[in-house]
Amino acid sequence: MWKLMQCSATRNNTFRAIILKQFHSSRPSYYSNIRQTFLHAPSKPGASKYVPKILPVGLGLASGAFINVIINRNKALCEPKTRMAGYRTVSDKNLRFDWTKFWTYLRPHIWYFIAAIAGALVVAVLNIQVPQVMGGLINILAKFTESKDSLMFMSEIKPTAFKLIGMYVAQSFFTFFYITMLSNLGEKIAYSMKTDLFSSILDQDIAFFDRNRTGEIITRLTSDIQDFKSSFKQTVSGGLRAATQILGCSVSLVMISPEMTFVTLLCVPSVIAVGTIFGSLLRVTSRKAQAQNDKTTAVADEAVSNIRTVRAFAMEDQEKQLFNTEAEKGMNLSQNLGVGIGLFQAGTNLFINGMLLSTLYMGGYLLSTNKLSAGEVMAYLMASQTIQRSLAQVSLLFGSVIRGIAAGSRIFEYINMKPIVPLKGGKTIPDGLLKGDIMFKNVTFAYPTRKQQDVLKNFNLTVPAGKTIAIVGASGNGKSTVVALLERFYDVKEGSITLDGHDIRTLDPTWLRKRALGLISQEPVLFGTSIIENIRYGKPDATDEEVQKAAVLANADEFITSFPKGYNTLVGERGVTLSGGQKQRVAIARALLKNPSVLLLDEATSALDAESEKIVQAALEKARTGRTVIVIAHRLSTIQNADLIVVLDKGQIVEMGTHESLKKLRGYYWSLTYQQQQHSPAG
Numbered sequence: 094m095w096k097l098m099q100c101s102a103t104r105n106n107t108f109r110a111i112i113l114k115q116f117h118s119s120r121p122s123y124y125s126n127i128r129q130t131f132l133h134a135p136s137k138p139g140a141s142k143y144v145p146k147i148l149p150v151g152l153g154l155a156s157g158a159f160i161n162v163i164i165n166r167n168k169a170l171c172e173p174k175t176r177m178a179g180y181r182t183v184s185d186k187n188l189r190f191d192w193t194k195f196w197t198y199l200r201p202h203i204w205y206f207i208a209a210i211a212g213a214l215v216v217a218v219l220n221i222q223v224p225q226v227m228g229g230l231i232n233i234l235a236k237f238t239e240s241k242d243s244l245m246f247m248s249e250i251k252p253t254a255f256k257l258i259g260m261y262v263a264q265s266f267f268t269f270f271y272i273t274m275l276s277n278l279g280e281k282i283a284y285s286m287k288t289d290l291f292s293s294i295l296d297q298d299i300a301f302f303d304r305n306r307t308g309e310i311i312t313r314l315t316s317d318i319q320d321f322k323s324s325f326k327q328t329v330s331g332g333l334r335a336a337t338q339i340l341g342c343s344v345s346l347v348m349i350s351p352e353m354t355f356v357t358l359l360c361v362p363s364v365i366a367v368g369t370i371f372g373s374l375l376r377v378t379s380r381k382a383q384a385q386n387d388k389t390t391a392v393a394d395e396a397v398s399n400i401r402t403v404r405a406f407a408m409e410d411q412e413k414q415l416f417n418t419e420a421e422k423g424m425n426l427s428q429n430l431g432v433g434i435g436l437f438q439a440g441t442n443l444f445i446n447g448m449l450l451s452t453l454y455m456g457g458y459l460l461s462t463n464k465l466s467a468g469e470v471m472a473y474l475m476a477s478q479t480i481q482r483s484l485a486q487v488s489l490l491f492g493s494v495i496r497g498i499a500a501g502s503r504i505f506e507y508i509n510m511k512p513i514v515p516l517k518g519g520k521t522i523p524d525g526l527l528k529g530d531i532m533f534k535n536v537t538f539a540y541p542t543r544k545q546q547d548v549l550k551n552f553n554l555t556v557p558a559g560k561t562i563a564i565v566g567a568s569g570n571g572k573s574t575v576v577a578l579l580e581r582f583y584d585v586k587e588g589s590i591t592l593d594g595h596d597i598r599t600l601d602p603t604w605l606r607k608r609a610l611g612l613i614s615q616e617p618v619l620f621g622t623s624i625i626e627n628i629r630y631g632k633p634d635a636t637d638e639e640v641q642k643a644a645v646l647a648n649a650d651e652f653i654t655s656f657p658k659g660y661n662t663l664v665g666e667r668g669v670t671l672s673g674g675q676k677q678r679v680a681i682a683r684a685l686l687k688n689p690s691v692l693l694l695d696e697a698t699s700a701l702d703a704e705s706e707k708i709v710q711a712a713l714e715k716a717r718t719g720r721t722v723i724v725i726a727h728r729l730s731t732i733q734n735a736d737l738i739v740v741l742d743k744g745q746i747v748e749m750g751t752h753e754s755l756k757k758l759r760g761y762y763w764s765l766t767y768q769q770q771q772h773s774p775a776g
């Protein structure tokens with residue numbers, strides 16, 4: 094060591110400066126990679142102040158979790174009860190990554206992939222060669238530290254310096270090249286997966302949406318796609334580079350000094366072991382933190398989208414408290430992650446410094462015994478550092494791969510999911526021939542999410558074309574279910590439903606919904622665009638005149654034209670800037686625009702006040718002409734003109750007749766509904 098110091102002192106400071114510069118410059122990007130690998134979100138300024146600097150990671154994570162449990166348990170005992178965050182955490186355990194499917198996304202862009210790999214390999218090969226050329230440069234520097242012949246120095250150093258410059262320029266160019274290729278590839282794959290995923294989600298059965306929360310579905314479209322994309326890019330670029338560099342630099346090390354290589358190799362297994370253990374510990378914490386972030390987002394999402402209910406119940410404080418609790422859990426997990434990352438970085442730092450010192454010591458010894466030149470020691474240092482960095486990167490990539498595979502599995506789960514009721518395919522009835530005869534034959538049905546409970550049992554109903562049938566009954570007796578089955582939102586368990594004698598399962602569902610049926614429900618939801626766009630949703634190719642005609646039929650034209658912007662008035666999110674009656678009339682116009690043969694009115698006026706109901710009712714009266722109509726109703730006023738009234742109880746028809754005949758019958762369920770309505774202002 095002493096000899097090495099003497100050597101360094103006499104040969105000037107250049108050698109030391111170059112070594113230290115190389116050593117330090119390598120670390121910022123390396124550490125930012127670590128953070129990128131384990132943290133999904135960019136680091137928060139100031140977050141590190143919470144992180145204790147030295148703690149064994151297991152102890153840190155475990156004690157953090159223990160303290161959290163104690164704090165949360167005490168809090169739970171003291172805090173007032175508020176709604177639960179009710180967010181279903183999906184287990185990834187049974188999901189499998191579909192490699193065949195992945196290949197179908199990769200195959201069309203295979204040239205980008207090959208180009209990216211080639212570029213990354215060139216960069217890796219250059220990285221391997223740079224230490225050797227740098228070593229040559231150091232040898233020339235060392236040679237001229239004592240002799241002051243600058244002309245000679247310039248001529249000797251020129252070829253090596255130019256070679257090095259050329260290599261650095263080539264390295265920059267190929268780095269740019271492979272990152273661009275990889276970025277294009279990643280974006281193209283992510284785009285295809287995202288659009289396929291969205292398309293698959295929209296194709297799913299309604300039962301799928303009964304089972305899964307909107308927040309969870311959206312997470313797959315956003316953060317899972319993002320995770321998969323970044324993991325893919327990181328794995329291809331980092332993995333390839335790391336593997337090539339480890340291999341290439343190992344060869345260089347052996348060529349420079351087999352003795353020193355042996356000493357270095359002794360450390361490799363421990364580096365891999367520690368890296369892997371840390372990697373998996375941090376990965377688990379990272380996944381927990383990410384899941385907790387999703388949960389926090391879901392709480393915020395529900396509070397914001399239900400702001401009117403929150404305000405009406407003065408629940409702002411409770412919502413804030415719920416959000417704070419979930420956000421705090423997220424913060425605690427992220428802090429644990431921070432402790433782990435801190436320890437990992439500190440440990441890596443210590444290890445790299447130790448390696449540097451021992452290589453210097455050993456290198457100095459070999460230098461003093463003339464077995465190695467200063468340039469060779471320098472080349473050795475650079476190559477061994479490249480290997481250390483690459484090894485650390487491989488262990489970090491391991492976490493990224495696991496995360497990417499988990500995200501990919503979740504994405505493919507939805508993409509590969511086939512709906513029971515397909516959107517398209519089947520017979521259609523030509524326009525002129527469609528009459529609108531409907532028949533339910535011995536229909537038994539249970540919702541897929543509650544298979545044990547038959548909502549309809551041996552349900553039989555005939556609705557002749559052009560007639561109006563009203564279905565009444567107490568709440569929860571299956572009235573809306575009749576409409577849902579006709580729309581084929583679900584398929585019947587037993588029996589069949591026919592339209593003009595055709596089982597609806599043999600008809601094209603898109604044609605059925607687009608052309609044959611028009612559904613108007615109790616709480617119509619509009620899209621946050623203009624009134625004209627909302628009405629045109631019923632028939633995208635409708636002219637402005639057709640839209641206006643439908644609005645006139647729905648008694649909507651008058652109020653629409655009274656707005657300063659008329660049909661171009663924006664209705665706000667879900668139509669929030671329109672009154673209930675106005676929204677309903679826009680929805681009626683939207684349904685009438687497609688000129689359906691069968692009109693399904695699922696309590697279409699029950700959410701309205703008496704005045705609005707009268708206006709909407711008048712609109713519906715006009716719309717009924719020449720159509721088969723099924724009315725689901727609570728109020729007698731809505732069914733006075735029905736040709737037949739059916740009383741439903743626990744999924745079975747218990748009474749059937751005209752308005753007058755049923756009034757006389759006074760069956761239990763009918764009289765219940767009847768009496769209720771007689772005493773209500775709208776009845």
Ligand SMILES: Nc1ncnc2c1ncn2[C@@H]1O[C@H](COP(=O)(O)OP(=O)(O)OP(=O)(O)O)[C@@H](O)[C@H]1O
Binds near residue numbers: 542568572575
């Ligand atoms: N998507 C669903 N998944 C599971 N069960 C459901 C679903 N929708 C309704 N149900 C159940 O089916 C039964 C019938 O519901 P349905 O909505 O048809 O009743 P309804 O007579 O229209 O009631 P209301 O007059 O209150 O609207 C109820 O017990 C209800 O809880």
